[in-house]
Amino acid sequence: MTNPTVTIVDSGGANLSSVRNAFERLDITTILSDDGEVIRKASHVLLPGVGAAKDAMTRLYKKDLVECIKGLTQPTMGICLGMQLLFQWSQEGDVDLLNILDGKVNHFPPLPDLIVPHMGWNSITIEGQHPVLKDINQQDYFYFVHSYAVDQGTATIASSHHGINFTAIAAQDNFIGCQFHPEKSSASGAKILQNFITL
Amino acid sequence: MLAKRIIPCLDVRDGKVVKGVQFKNHRVMGDILDLAARYKDEGADELVFYDITASSDQRTVDRSWIAKVGKILDIPFCVAGGIRTLDDARIILNEGADKISINSPALENPDLITQMAETFGTQCVVVGIDSHHDEHGYQVYQYTGDERKTIKTTRSTIDWAKEVAKRGAGEIVLNCMNQDGVRQGYDINQLSALRAAVQIPIIASGGAGSMDHFADVFKAAHVDGALAATVFHNGSIPIPDLKRYLAKQNIPVRV
Numbered sequence: 001m002t003n004p005t006v007t008i009v010d011s012g013g014a015n016l017s018s019v020r021n022a023f024e025r026l027d028i029t030t031i032l033s034d035d036g037e038v039i040r041k042a043s044h045v046l047l048p049g050v051g052a053a054k055d056a057m058t059r060l061y062k063k064d065l066v067e068c069i070k071g072l073t074q075p076t077m078g079i080c081l082g083m084q085l086l087f088q089w090s091q092e093g094d095v096d097l098l099n100i101l102d103g104k105v106n107h108f109p110p111l112p113d114l115i116v117p118h119m120g121w122n123s124i125t126i127e128g129q130h131p132v133l134k135d136i137n138q139q140d141y142f143y144f145v146h147s148y149a150v151d152q153g154t155a156t157i158a159s160s161h162h163g164i165n166f167t168a169i170a171a172q173d174n175f176i177g178c179q180f181h182p183e184k185s186s187a188s189g190a191k192i193l194q195n196f197i198t199l
Numbered sequence: 200m201l202a203k204r205i206i207p208c209l210d211v212r213d214g215k216v217v218k219g220v221q222f223k224n225h226r227v228m229g230d231i232l233d234l235a236a237r238y239k240d241e242g243a244d245e246l247v248f249y250d251i252t253a254s255s256d257q258r259t260v261d262r263s264w265i266a267k268v269g270k271i272l273d274i275p276f277c278v279a280g281g282i283r284t285l286d287d288a289r290i291i292l293n294e295g296a297d298k299i300s301i302n303s304p305a306l307e308n309p310d311l312i313t314q315m316a317e318t319f320g321t322q323c324v325v326v327g328i329d330s331h332h333d334e335h336g337y338q339v340y341q342y343t344g345d346e347r348k349t350i351k352t353t354r355s356t357i358d359w360a361k362e363v364a365k366r367g368a369g370e371i372v373l374n375c376m377n378q379d380g381v382r383q384g385y386d387i388n389q390l391s392a393l394r395a396a397v398q399i400p401i402i403a404s405g406g407a408g409s410m411d412h413f414a415d416v417f418k419a420a421h422v423d424g425a426l427a428a429t430v431f432h433n434g435s436i437p438i439p440d441l442k443r444y445l446a447k448q449n450i451p452v453r454v
Contacts (some may be wrong), residue, residue: 017295021270051320097303115423117322117369119400121202121244122454141202141453143275144299145322145369164200184275184297 005199007042009069009082011059018161019048019079022183025044026190028197036068044197045072049081053105054093054149056081070098075199076175080146083170092148100175103153103167114163120148122169122180128157132169132176132195140188142168142180149179203417204244204424205438206402207431209215209234211250211280214264216432228432236271238431241438243274244453247300247372247426249327250280251344255358264293264340269295276381277325279372282342288315292323302327306352306359316367325402326368330356330389331376337389340376355446356389357396368386371397372426375405380429382408390420402426410436410444417450418428 006023008016010032020030033039033100042103047069049056053153060066069076078086090105099106108116123139136158149166153158160179169192170177176196182189209216209231215229228234231248238246265278278291279300288299299319305312305326315324317345329343337356342348360371373393375386385406393401400423403416407427416425430436442452 015292015295017266017269017293017299021295022273024270083214106389113398115400116425117400118201119370120204120423123202145275147321181275184273187271190273196390 004042005031005042006046006197007031007033007039008048009039009065010034011056012099013062013064016048018181019183022190022193023197026194026197028193034063034065036065038067039065040072043074044199045069045074045076047076047078047081047082047085048123049079049085051076051081052092053081053084053090053097054095056085057095057097060085060098067097070100073174075196077196078175078177078180079143079183080179083179084148084150086170086177087150090148101155101170101172101177103150103155103170105148105150107148108163110133111163117145118149118162119145121185122160122162122168124158124160124180126158127152128171130169130171130176131199132171132192133157134195135191136188136195142178142182142185142188144168144180146179201385201423202451203250203422204402205232205242205413205441205452206297206424207243207395207438208247208249208404208426211248211264212426214261217251220260224421228428229316232397234270234432235268235276238438239272239274240291242442243431243438245274245424246272246276248276248344249276249300250278254357262294265291265294265296271434277326279325283311285314285318285327288319294317298323298325298370300325300327302329303344305363306339306341309362311361312366312368312409313324316369316384321367321369324368324372325372326363326372327372328356328359328363329374329376332386332389339393342374343374357392360393360397365400368399370400370402370423372402372404375403378407382406382412382430384412385416385420385425386406386440387419390416394421400424407436410441412442414448417445418448 277298
């Protein structure tokens with residue numbers, strides 16, 4: 001059996017080499033595409049994201065990819081901002097998102113002594129069961145970089161804590177979202193990507 | 200719980216990792232890829248590659264090593280030195296770096312911080328501040344990569360740090376020049392003052408000589424990460440030992 005191929009949604013604006021390198025280390029080929037037809041036919045789709053929610057949504061509309069992504073039925077993973085885009089609405093730019101998962105994206109609250117952005121390695125608490133969590137342990141560390149977060153909700157399968165509890169991994173049907181960067185999270189992150197690719 | 204980060208800094212000159220004492224007399228410490236792989240395997244939380252020649256020489260540096268580093272590193276890394284324009288930053292980020300760090304060019308043109316934060320996102324933008332303590336307090340220095348060109352600016356460190364945070368920097372690396380390379384401990388007073396002034400992540404730099412220096416800076420100055428070079432390069436503080444030591448003192452670290 002040949003290895004699966006991950007199709008990375010290339011809507012522009014995001015740095016994609018880290019994600020590509022991470023899959024290459026797992027001997028997985030990646031394809032970059034902004035073509036709805038190519039993305040619909042992919043075995044696995046990855047929605048990356050760096051930057052601001054509003055810009056990212058604008059680019060997805062411009063490339064006519066919003067309905068394409070919402071209609072995907074194969075395993076699809078959003079990373080960081082790409083995870084946030086799966087939800088309903090973001091305070092970052094007051095923008096409606098893809099509305100695939102229930103939940104809203106808000107800025108970390110202005111708590112005294114809370115350092116924002118939440119940047120660095122934080123441990124997760126596993127809240128549910130899902131094949132993407134295979135061989136992931138309670139309190140494993142992952143690398144986070146973000147100023148906005150999703151409250152825990154029905155799709156939350158792992159949470160983390162920084163001033164508040166928030167969603168670290170969400171999953172529903174074929175959609176998975178990681179608030180952290182699995183591609184930068186050492187062996188634990190590689191396990192998540194490996195689990196995703198075997199879905 | 201968010202872990203405190205241990206960050207080896209690889210000062211790069213002409214494709215080799217070097218280290219000097221108080222920013223002077225640079226000695227070759229090893230090959231970039233060898234050291235990057237070693238630190239990743241030892242459990243470093245992040246790496247900083249700092250091209251110490253670039254800012255003061257006003258020249259474009261050879262950055263072909265960045266893509267190679269990106270292929271082997273599954274932890275975040277930051278590239279510093281000689282990044283003067285949005286295009287410089289874009290190239291480095293596209294090569295696979297997670298963050299870019301600016302120092303002297305931000306002092307020349309503070310608006311560069313704003314532009315970079317707006318273009319690439321706050322999380323990518325680190326501002327390095329070289330700070331020297333004298334009878335007038337903590338003052339910002341510029342062009343510290345070359346001792347002959349180093350100048351003292353008119354800026355106070357704390358005021359500059361506040362401006363940097365306001366302009367959208369995602370993190371500050373404070374290089375305490377009095378301490379650099381002399382291994383007498385981090386500048387707890389200065390870092391505590393900075394901690395009280397800004398609410399973005401702070402990385403302490405300059406002065407690490409023993410494991411208790413790391414514990415002190417996390418406990419007393421509440422910084423988010425501690426950066427060091429010599430003690431990691433020469434093997435006097437192995438990172439796994441350091442992390443076990445910190446964990447024993449209930450300092451959250453990724454082990």
